[in-house]
Amino acid sequence: MESSVLAFATDLLDEGSDLFFGNLTDRAGVGGVTLASVYHQARDVFPHNPRRVVGYLEPGAAYFRPDPARWAGLRLRPAPAGAISDGDPFAEAAAQAARRGMKLHAWTVFLHNDRLGFQHPDCAPANAFGDRALTELCPANPEVRAYVRTLVAEHARYGVDAVRAESLHFHGVRHGFHHERYFERLGPVAEALLGLCFCAHCRVRADALGVPADEVSLAVRAEIRSALTDERAAERPPALDTVADGALAAYIDASAATVTSLAEEAAQVATEHGMRLTFIDGDGPGKGRLSGIDLPALAKVVHGIETLGYAPIAEQVREKVAAFALYGVDPSALAVILRPMSQDCDGPANLAAKIRVLDELGVPEVEFYHYGLMRLSSMDRIGTALRN
16 A cells, blocks of 8 residues: 655755654654645644744745746746745655655645635635625636646646646535634525525526526525524525526536536646546545536546545545545545544554555555644554554
């Protein structure tokens, strides 16, 4: 089973290559590193960082040096993080990984970009009222799709083995921005409807599939207004499949087709450049329908699916992995991320049991979250578990 640890480029920069890679090989004993190449804004606590305990990441920043020639003529371009200054931590990681016989993966947050959405609001999703979700990019937008394809291709010059594609889909309304406020209960249906995109590009794609996008938009607006106005309506919402006489369900299917086609384009670019692309489904099977995640369709067009195996015991990890088979994803096509920290794991034996479960099921890749956010004792826990 292949193994890797997810990390930030700032972990590499703050600790230096020797210490960073030494911890990965000597303590964790993994065969790869999965380095964030584009990431969203965050504030984190770093238990073993020599330069900071609490640190901030910039909105929608790139942690590699973009090739200007590749991005010529494109309006959406990755912005290098100020933290990398004039350097290129991905080039450093590539050289060090090759020297140590390790694989380098690119952990890439594609469409949850809290920089480009604000800079180019016309490329952000629009709800039924026309309000833009400025922390996101819409997968139906042609400029966004060009950005995705070009971003995938950029990783090839670093010898990347696999692009770990996070956020290559639509998003809900919650957890898109810091300091969010929801004081009135809207109910799950109205909240879900607020997260659907009705921008011009999404409407055109839906219309092309025979879905009356304008009618669906009007029905969605009415349902949301009802929940905003009347708490009783929010508490007794209609079933999603009945909204707009069933046309909403077809609209959601059209959104999923948009996501699948974009993932297929991204995977094709990866293949052309000798890389793999794995699609990260963080919520798990059956939970991403409103985000456009159609697992059976995606499994046919990407090189693999990656998911979170966050659970306190091994049997729960087994159940999570087994559930993917019901959606057309064989364990042999999965990569699973485990957390060795105390939130999920009480020691090396616990982690080793989870790894054994993955091995028994035929899962070929395991990754561990997250280098900078765990104690060094958790790194040792990985090494002990992998040896067992």
